[in-house]
Every structure is written in structure tokens, then in C-alpha cells.
Amino acid sequence: MADQELTWRGAVARGDRLLFDVVARRHWPGADRVLPRLGRAANHGLLWGGAAAGIAVLGSAGARKAAVRGAVSLALASATINTVGKWSVRRPRPVLDGVPAARQLSTQPRTTSFPSGHAASAFAFTAGVALESPLLGAALAPVAVSVAFSRVYTGVHYPSDVLAGAALGVAAGFVVRRLTRDAVEARITPGDERPAAGVPSLPDGAGLTVVVNTGSGTAATAGLDVLLRERLPKAELVLCEGPELTAELASAAERATVLGVCGGDGTVNAAATAALRAGIPLAVFPGGTLNHFALDLGLAGAEDTCRAVAAGHAVHIGVGRFTPGPGPDPEDTRAGYFLNNFSIGAYPELLGHRLRWAPRIGGGPAALLAAYRVLRAERPVRLKLAGKPRSVWLLFAGNGTYQGTGPAPRSRKSLGEGLLDVRLVHGGGRPGPRLLAAAFAGPLTRSPVHVATRLRSLRVSDIPAGTPLAYDGEYAQAPTALVLDDLPDALTVYRPR
Numbered sequence: 001m002a003d004q005e006l007t008w009r010g011a012v013a014r015g016d017r018l019l020f021d022v023v024a025r026r027h028w029p030g031a032d033r034v035l036p037r038l039g040r041a042a043n044h045g046l047l048w049g050g051a052a053a054g055i056a057v058l059g060s061a062g063a064r065k066a067a068v069r070g071a072v073s074l075a076l077a078s079a080t081i082n083t084v085g086k087w088s089v090r091r092p093r094p095v096l097d098g099v100p101a102a103r104q105l106s107t108q109p110r111t112t113s114f115p116s117g118h119a120a121s122a123f124a125f126t127a128g129v130a131l132e133s134p135l136l137g138a139a140l141a142p143v144a145v146s147v148a149f150s151r152v153y154t155g156v157h158y159p160s161d162v163l164a165g166a167a168l169g170v171a172a173g174f175v176v177r178r179l180t181r182d183a184v185e186a187r188i189t190p191g192d193e194r195p196a197a198g199v200p201s202l203p204d205g206a207g208l209t210v211v212v213n214t215g216s217g218t219a220a221t222a223g224l225d226v227l228l229r230e231r232l233p234k235a236e237l238v239l240c241e242g243p244e245l246t247a248e249l250a251s252a253a254e255r256a257t258v259l260g261v262c263g264g265d266g267t268v269n270a271a272a273t274a275a276l277r278a279g280i281p282l283a284v285f286p287g288g289t290l291n292h293f294a295l296d297l298g299l300a301g302a303e304d305t306c307r308a309v310a311a312g313h314a315v316h317i318g319v320g321r322f323t324p325g326p327g328p329d330p331e332d333t334r335a336g337y338f339l340n341n342f343s344i345g346a347y348p349e350l351l352g353h354r355l356r357w358a359p360r361i362g363g364g365p366a367a368l369l370a371a372y373r374v375l376r377a378e379r380p381v382r383l384k385l386a387g388k389p390r391s392v393w394l395l396f397a398g399n400g401t402y403q404g405t406g407p408a409p410r411s412r413k414s415l416g417e418g419l420l421d422v423r424l425v426h427g428g429g430r431p432g433p434r435l436l437a438a439a440f441a442g443p444l445t446r447s448p449v450h451v452a453t454r455l456r457s458l459r460v461s462d463i464p465a466g467t468p469l470a471y472d473g474e475y476a477q478a479p480t481a482l483v484l485d486d487l488p489d490a491l492t493v494y495r496p497r
Helices: 002-025 031-041 043-058 061-089 117-132 134-153 159-187 224-231 244-255 265-278 292-297 302-311 346-361 363-375 431-441
Strands: 208-213 236-240 258-263 282-286 314-323 336-338 341-345 381-385 388-399 420-426 450-455 457-461 468-471 474-477 482-494
Touching: 002 134, 002 159, 031 043, 031 134, 043 061, 043 117, 043 134, 061 117, 061 134, 061 159, 117 134, 117 159, 134 159, 208 224, 208 244, 208 282, 224 236, 224 302, 236 244, 244 258, 244 265, 258 265, 258 302, 265 282, 265 292, 265 336, 265 482, 282 292, 282 302, 302 482, 314 341, 314 388, 314 468, 336 468, 341 346, 341 381, 346 388, 346 468, 346 474, 420 457, 420 482
Parallel strands: 208 236, 208 258, 258 282, 282 482
Antiparallel strands: 314 336, 314 482, 341 388, 341 468, 381 388, 381 457, 388 420, 420 450, 457 482, 468 474
């Protein structure tokens, strides 16, 4: 058996060298100028990062989602190659005899040859994009093939290195798609929130006012008017965006029996605040890029909401509150609310940078630049929690218990607990390693980097001036002191049984 394996490996090695020499002897007009430069452009994933940024800036919401999927697939493939692949085989690089000097790289790679990281990154990004947007994937495929071939053409990889890297890259794309799909499907499961009795049933939509944020992240808002005309024809539809959104929601809440909203998590937060202050139920029509709240509530789409409103099916949910709230007037002591989570530290810093730069360079590049800036920061936030001094990279408070590990997990099984899921990443060291260690530490109360607990309320004081906070994806400046608490059964939200 061992002899057969050695024979098989020898045959592969001989075939590899034969193909390598064929490519080395073959001359393609213009390839000496193009392929080495293309390979260098793909170093450290820069070519694909640029492609993702270009798609994010110029593409539609669906294209941006494809770019994100491609970037995540690339990250998975790169991590697998560099932590497992390169050090499990330890294959030497090809001998450059016969490769024309004009093709050879000025600086030869020092890592092992098998598998090709360039090929893995190229095919991972392309596969991730293609599984979300086949047309974009088809446009990227020739570039990915050229990058992979350039590694043989310049003499730094054998053909089998490139083929193995390409296969791993495609596999990474499928793994990311499967994980994403499973995560979304798992979240569209109604929790055990308490059913609400006596909620208005509006079979024709009379009494329902739906405020649509036309600036939200997906095209879901575009077809809502058609759906409402068909399912709830007497509902009032209000289209707006930008600064006028809050005023329109407040006005709609004053005249409606039920306040409806279509948009992302930030828009839904503003609508929930208006509904709470008016004391009326809320109907959420998912229309954002991520829709964390709608997914955790168990809403798959606007059809579910229409069915629930018509039948009068709703549940009571808890709402997170921070007092004082985020108003621009320091004398305004009204509370702010969060349906998903609240945070101080690294995430609000990242969000602030992204919001500031996105209008100039686009959302994708702004997110990358913001992450770079935050991960290079050296100063944690020094404040007091329940009267005790603390130094933190991140303070996270979730409305209800989040599932999974890490300092800022993403999904909940119930929105009716009335508890805050508080997670804390201690200061010390640099933010990148600390946040990564916290992600692996999980919700361990005695972890050296990460603390997790559930509370009814938490007082935060001695917050440095200018410290930002984030709530449901919105950004604001924190007051010098605030109280976090959770209001059980505070809001009534429509959801089908």
C-alpha cells in the first residue's frame, strides 16, 4: 500500500513538472507584461478587496450583498490555506530553470508551494459573488482564472497547487452560502413571546398607516405598495427618507390605530419609539439589508405581516431602554430605546467612521477603512459600571438573551424575556487581539478577556466626553452617565401564529 502511494505521488509530481515545463516554454504575446502584474495585484487579496469596494460603491443592494459574500468566502479560504494548507504538505517551490527571467517575480515567495493561496483567494471571492449574483460571478471568472494561471506562468506554483487552491476557494464559497442560509432559516422561527389579547384586526387595512423609508438597503420597499393594495387596500402609505422620517413616524402614530413601518433596523427602532410613546401596536414590514429584529421576531417577509394584521395576531415583546436618550438637546431627559442592542466602545467607533466616510468613498471601502482605524486604536474606554471603575474595549447590552459566543452575537430565541444580555470585553492590550480572544472565549463569566451576564438594569457613569454609543445600528454621542434597563412586554408587535 505504501509503495502504491509513493508510485501515485511520483506520477503526480512528474505530471506536474511536465505541465510546468510546457507552460515555461510556451510564449503568449503580451502575457509577459500582463500576467506577472496581475499576480502582483492579487497579493494579500488587494485585487479582490478593490473589486469588492468597486461593487459596493457602484452596484445595487444585491451586488453589495454579493461583494460581502465574496469577501467572507475569501477570508475563510485565506485562513484555511495559511493555518492548515501551507503547513500540512510543505511542498517546496518549483525550480525556476526554464522560466524566462522576464516572467519571474522580483521577490520570490518564502512560504511552501501547496496549495496556491492566490488561486484560493481568487476562486473563493468569485464563487462567493457568483452564488449571490451569477452575472457578476461570470464577469469575475476570467480574472480569477488569469490570476490562478499567472502563478504557474511566473514559476511560483505547480499546476496541481493552483488546482487545489481553486478547489478550496470554491468550497469556501459554498460553505459560506450554507452557513448564511442555515443562520437565516434558523432565525425565522417564532419565539415564546406572550400572545397579545385584544389587538385590533384590520382585514382591509383601515386604521393602518405604513411609513416607508425609501432610503433603506433593499428593494423590498419597492413592491410593498403593490402588496398592500392587494392584501390591505385601505392602509395609508407614507413615503419618506432622511431627516423627515422621525417626524413622519410621530405624525402617523398620532392618527393611526396601528403604526406600520418598512425599512431596516434603524428605521424600525424609530417606529418602535413612536409607537411606544403613542401607546399603539407596531407592524413591521422588513425592508432593510439585514433585518435582525424581524428575523428574531420570526417574520420572513411582508406577507407574514399582512396576514398577522388582517387576523389581529400579535405578541408582547421587551424593549431595551437607555436614559437619557440620544436627543441633540442635553436638557432632553427622555429615554432612548433599542430593540436589538446597545453598545459603547469599538463598534460605535467603527460605525461613526463608516457613516462619516461612506458618502465620499462608498459603504464598502468606508467599512474597511473604519475597521483599520479602530483596530489600530490604543485607548479603551474608561468608565464606571454599577459604581466600579472599568476599562473596556466594548460594552454590549442586548435586548433579551443572545445565542452563541462572542462579545456581540447576532440572534435570539425570544424577545419577551425582559432581561439585558450584558457582555464586556476588558481593556488592555490592543483591540484586535482582545476582541478576537473574546469571540473565542464565549460567554464565560470568568474569562480573562470577556464577561457575560444577564441583568434587569445597569448604571454606567463617568463616561468620557465625546464617547460615541450605538443602538440598533444608529450612532450618537453618549451622555456622561446613563441607565440601561429592559421593559418587559412594553411593545405590541404583529406576528402570525
